Amino acid sequence: MIEVKNLKKTYDVKRRDGLFKSHRETIEAVKDISMRIDAGQIVGLLGINGAGKTTTIKMLTTLIEPTSGTYSFDGMDAIVHPAEVKKQINMIAGGERMIYWRLSAYENLWYYGQLYGIDNSVLKQRIENLLKMVGLQDKANLPVETFSKGMKQRLQIARGLINDPKYIFLDEPTIGLDAVVTRELHDEIKSLAKVKEKGILLTSHYLSEVEELCDYIYLVNNGELIVEGTKKDLTDFVFLRNQYVFSTKGMDKNVYNGLKRHVRNVDNDAEILFENGKAMITSNVELSTILAGFAIQESLTIVELHKMEPSLEQAMIKLSKDMKKEAEREILYKSLVG
Amino acid sequence: MELKVLKATITKEFQVRLRAYPVSFMVGCILTSFYTTFGAWLMYHYFFRGQLSESFGSLTGTRDYMSYAIVGSLMYLFVVRTCLNVSRTLMTELWEGTLESLMLAPFRRVSYFLGNMLLQTITTFGETSIAALIGVLFGLRIHDFNPVGFIIAVLLSLYCFFGVSLILGCVMLYTRNTYITQNTLFTAMFLVCGITFPKEYLPMWLRVLGSIIPVTDCVSLMRASLLGGFPQDQMVKLVIRAFVIGTAYIALGMPLMKKVEIIALEKMEG
Numbered sequence: 001m002i003e004v005k006n007l008k009k010t011y012d013v014k015r016r017d018g019l020f021k022s023h024r025e026t027i028e029a030v031k032d033i034s035m036r037i038d039a040g041q042i043v044g045l046l047g048i049n050g051a052g053k054t055t056t057i058k059m060l061t062t063l064i065e066p067t068s069g070t071y072s073f074d075g076m077d078a079i080v081h082p083a084e085v086k087k088q089i090n091m092i093a094g095g096e097r098m099i100y101w102r103l104s105a106y107e108n109l110w111y112y113g114q115l116y117g118i119d120n121s122v123l124k125q126r127i128e129n130l131l132k133m134v135g136l137q138d139k140a141n142l143p144v145e146t147f148s149k150g151m152k153q154r155l156q157i158a159r160g161l162i163n164d165p166k167y168i169f170l171d172e173p174t175i176g177l178d179a180v181v182t183r184e185l186h187d188e189i190k191s192l193a194k195v196k197e198k199g200i201l202l203t204s205h206y207l208s209e210v211e212e213l214c215d216y217i218y219l220v221n222n223g224e225l226i227v228e229g230t231k232k233d234l235t236d237f238v239f240l241r242n243q244y245v246f247s248t249k250g251m252d253k254n255v256y257n258g259l260k261r262h263v264r265n266v267d268n269d270a271e272i273l274f275e276n277g278k279a280m281i282t283s284n285v286e287l288s289t290i291l292a293g294f295a296i297q298e299s300l301t302i303v304e305l306h307k308m309e310p311s312l313e314q315a316m317i318k319l320s321k322d323m324k325k326e327a328e329r330e331i332l333y334k335s336l337v338g
Numbered sequence: 339m340e341l342k343v344l345k346a347t348i349t350k351e352f353q354v355r356l357r358a359y360p361v362s363f364m365v366g367c368i369l370t371s372f373y374t375t376f377g378a379w380l381m382y383h384y385f386f387r388g389q390l391s392e393s394f395g396s397l398t399g400t401r402d403y404m405s406y407a408i409v410g411s412l413m414y415l416f417v418v419r420t421c422l423n424v425s426r427t428l429m430t431e432l433w434e435g436t437l438e439s440l441m442l443a444p445f446r447r448v449s450y451f452l453g454n455m456l457l458q459t460i461t462t463f464g465e466t467s468i469a470a471l472i473g474v475l476f477g478l479r480i481h482d483f484n485p486v487g488f489i490i491a492v493l494l495s496l497y498c499f500f501g502v503s504l505i506l507g508c509v510m511l512y513t514r515n516t517y518i519t520q521n522t523l524f525t526a527m528f529l530v531c532g533i534t535f536p537k538e539y540l541p542m543w544l545r546v547l548g549s550i551i552p553v554t555d556c557v558s559l560m561r562a563s564l565l566g567g568f569p570q571d572q573m574v575k576l577v578i579r580a581f582v583i584g585t586a587y588i589a590l591g592m593p594l595m596k597k598v599e600i601i602a603l604e605k606m607e608g
Contacts, residue, residue, distance in 0.1 A: 011604060058603065061442060063438060063441055063442065063603050064600060064603055064604050065600065083444045084444075086442060086443065086444035087444050089442075090442065091438070091439075091442055093438070095435075096435070097435030097436070097438070097439075098435060098436060098438060098439035099436065099439070100350070100354065100434065100436060101434070102353070102354045102357050102358050103350065103353055103354065107350070107353055110346075111346055111349075111350045112439070112443065114342050114343060114345075114346030115343060115346065115440070115443035115445045116443055116444070116445075117340065117342060117343075117444075117445070143357065159439065163443075
């Protein structure tokens with residue numbers, strides 16, 4: 001199990017003020033992040049750009065040292081023993097990085113295998129299996145520079161599995177991949193976690209990907225953990241109000257006004273909009289039976305009545321908008337006070 | 339040291355160079371050696387009119403200026419090519435986007451750098467041999483060949499240049515700059531390390547600077563093994579001094595490289 005507590009990373013950076021002037025500034029890339037990854041679990045790390053996802057991954061992969069906080073890797077202090085951690089982890093990043101373009105696919109995997117000290121007989125078999133898994137067995141001896149973007153990404157995935165890691169860090173792994181390859185990769189990620197019991201941390205901009213794959217999600221913003229939980233926990237956190245779509249046969253302005261009065265009797269704060277012959281209702285109250293009761297009372301035939309399930313994507317968009325508003329409010333407040 | 343990593347790095351670098359050998363760069367380096375030799379030849383024949391001061395002979399142990407300058411420029415070519423390529427390895431990894439994946443692997447850096455150094459040595463030997471043939475046309479003559487001294491000079495030069503490469507590599511990776519760093523260092527080496535004239539002609543502070551760069555002693559040692567004129571005890575002194583300075587560079591360079599790697603990875607955050 002990987003467990004980090006109160007992880008923090010600050011950078012001392014030099015900012016240019018002009019041609020010859022500069023000043024030093026301390027940037028808090030990660031302020032306070034605590035999380036945990038269990039074997040066999042796919043954990044999502046979500047956040048808008050600059051939230052601190054990549055810095056967090058770099059600390060977890062021991063590429064950079066945290067400024068403060070603790071990092072336990074299967075009971076071992078990972079900050080003290082980074083070399084031991086490196087043997088049991090790997091990272092797959094999006095894009096076309098992390099592979100040598102002038103080497104062939106086979107040569108790339110062979111070289112990385114040597115760096116991990118894998119026995120040659122084991123390595124040969126593993127390379128063949130990995131190339132088969134990512135569908136590059138027929139292109140094994142071609143230089144990577146002749147590969148398409150998708151092929152390079154697939155090779156990167158094979159590279160990330162070369163040392164048979166116990167924990168895998170996937171940083172936007174499906175960027176640039178077509179739908180078919182993405183589907184295959186998703187299946188592979190699920191199999192790695194559920195069949196091979198590997199712990200996986202996934203960051204992605206594709207929220208559908210996170211929704212589909214992740215057992216547990218951490219949402220970070222501005223270097224801090226905002227919320228954690230399952231997909232449902234997160235959407236519930238953002239969408240505390242229920243959303244309904246309601247329409248009946250012959251629904252006109254009169255019916256709509258009657259509905260408005262009926263709903264407001266139950267929840268005075270409910271928001272009701274009339275669009276394209278449908279009523280869109282947002283309320284803190286459970287309204288399904290109230291809306292059905294209205295139709296019976298008015299002898300109307302219900303065409304549509306359903307409670308909308310918010311997607312994680314909607315939750316993220318709403319959350320980032322809320323945070324932007326909050327930041328703007330804070331700036332305004334400071335300018336007024338100070 | 340991990341032999342597996344050393345062998346793999348040599349193989350990988352060989353494969354890369356086989357596919358994308360920078361021929362124009364190699365020609366450029368040989369041309370630099372040619373221009374240095376040609377410049378020295380012009381100066382010697384048309385500016386000094388073949389006249390050398392008495393002090394030159396007493397300081398260098400030879401009266402053959404052209405051989406003195408050509409051996410110096412060949413050593414300069416050797417140091418530039420090895421140092422340049424070894425020190426730039428991590429910068430190249432950074433440019434090619436492979437630095438992170440490399441740093442993720444749990445191997446000892448010394449094997450990686452030595453692998454790069456050894457392959458570069460083979461290439462540089464080839465390039466220096468071509469430059470040496472050009473040098474013969476300008477008057478390079480081997481007066482007093484000392485095979486043992488030559489082997490020691492080659493091995494010690496490799497050892498010392500490895501140390502210089504590490505330090506240079508640290509500066510490059512830290513500043514994320516290769517051109518200003520390498521050109522400043524190589525120009526300084528050309529001036530203070532006795533490449534085409536004895537370092538004793540320089541003011542004291544520049545001589546001190548030259549004496550802390552191991553290239554100076556390696557060049558003197560190579561000249562002594564090819565041109566003679568150096569007493570045995572002085573050669574032993576040179577060997578010991580070069581070894582000590584080279585060791586200091588390596589001892590400082592290895593841990594410093596580790597720190598600079600981390601800084602480079604942090605800088606990748608922007």
